[in-house]
Amino acid sequence: MEEECKIQKEELRQANGRNAESASESYVGQLKQCPNCSSRIKKNEGCDHMTCRCGHQFCWICMNEWDKPHKSSCSFYV
Ligand SMILES: [Zn+2]
Numbered sequence: 845m846e847e848e849c850k851i852q853k854e855e856l857r858q859a860n861g862r863n864a865e866s867a868s869e870s871y872v873g874q875l876k877q878c879p880n881c882s883s884r885i886k887k888n889e890g891c892d893h894m895t896c897r898c899g900h901q902f903c904w905i906c907m908n909e910w911d912k913p914h915k916s917s918c919s920f921y922v
């Protein structure tokens with residue numbers, strides 16, 4: 845999983861380099877609340893594996909804890 849995240853991040857950085865303006869616009873609305881402590885988290889990396897400041901790790905797409913099974917609607921669901 846860690847390796848996958850790095851690859852996605854690298855791809856995002858390349859995409860940003862090509863079109864920085866539209867990339868920053870796409871951040872609008874990319875805020876969610878941590879299911880554990882309700883802190884707002886801004887998604888600003890290509891990885892859907894989120895780690896809150898409280899240490900809670902969760903999936904950006906389905907909001908389940910990262911090490912628990914994902915919801916069937918999530919693209920990480922197997
Ligand atoms: Zn939290």
Ligand SMILES: [Zn+2]
Binds near residue numbers: 915919
């Ligand atoms: Zn998920």
